[in-house]
Amino acid sequence: MLNIMDNKNLKNMHPFSTSAGIIEINPELRNIGYADGINIEGPLSEEKKNEMISLAAKKFGEFLDALGCDWKNDPNSKETPTRVAKAYVNDLWAGRYNALPKITTFPNLEYDGMIFQGNIPLISMCSHHHQTIMGRVHVAYIPKINQEIIGLSKINRIVEHYGRRGAIQENLTVRIHDSINSIIKSNKGVAVMIEATHNCVQCRGVGHSGTKMKTSKLTGDFIDSAKTRNEFYEFIKDSK
Numbered sequence: 001m002l003n004i005m006d007n008k009n010l011k012n013m014h015p016f017s018t019s020a021g022i023i024e025i026n027p028e029l030r031n032i033g034y035a036d037g038i039n040i041e042g043p044l045s046e047e048k049k050n051e052m053i054s055l056a057a058k059k060f061g062e063f064l065d066a067l068g069c070d071w072k073n074d075p076n077s078k079e080t081p082t083r084v085a086k087a088y089v090n091d092l093w094a095g096r097y098n099a100l101p102k103i104t105t106f107p108n109l110e111y112d113g114m115i116f117q118g119n120i121p122l123i124s125m126c127s128h129h130h131q132t133i134m135g136r137v138h139v140a141y142i143p144k145i146n147q148e149i150i151g152l153s154k155i156n157r158i159v160e161h162y163g164r165r166g167a168i169q170e171n172l173t174v175r176i177h178d179s180i181n182s183i184i185k186s187n188k189g190v191a192v193m194i195e196a197t198h199n200c201v202q203c204r205g206v207g208h209s210g211t212k213m214k215t216s217k218l219t220g221d222f223i224d225s226a227k228t229r230n231e232f233y234e235f236i237k238d239s240k
């Protein structure tokens with residue numbers, strides 16, 4: 001049995017999927033958890049992931065049935081429910097089901113300037129429409145001497161972890177910022193800027209291509225000092 005939100009501290013458990021009787025989600029956290037991935041207790045084992053894929057595939061088949069799609073008799077569609085379920089669990093929402101990779105930090109003996117990692121590829125999905133969000137993330141922080149710095153590629157890992165779950169760009173920006181801020185507890189500021197195109201704007205609704213959404217979350221020196229803030233945005237320009 002796949003038990004989601006099986007946390008002793010959480011009360012009022014209710015079945016989320018009564019027909020299958022498999023998934024339980026705490027209703028109080030259902031909406032919060034959607035963007036943050038906290039409605040899963042801990043990373044899932046391969047066995048639990050396979051259980052989830054089987055259940056999701058069954059439900060996606062019913063979704064196609066409801067849309068009048070004869071998927072069972074179409075050679076190109078008969079495995080589609082399983083393909084879609086695997087894509088969600090193993091790729092598109094992998095950040096929900098796997099732990100944040102171990103983030104290596106190192107002692108910082110003398111550097112008190114900005115550390116910038118720009119143009120980090122973002123592949124995500126909007127939680128409103130389940131359409132792709134593709135873009136770039138720019139991250140910077142200012143360490144303190146005799147404190148810690150993050151292994152550089154781990155910043156990319158953090159972006160990947162939070163991007164792979166389905167969120168709105170606003171929340172994703174905050175999640176990445178807060179993650180850096182919590183790993184490097186003693187810092188002089190953290191800045192995150194995301195620029196991305198949303199498929200839900202291009203392929204449905206208004207149907208406009210070429211628009212780009214930009215979001216930023218700045219704290220510490222990036223807010224207090226115009227010079228530091230400008231340096232961050234200059235670094236972004238230079239990194240393109």
Ligand SMILES: [Zn+2]
Nearest residue numbers: 126128129200
């Ligand atoms: Zn959307």
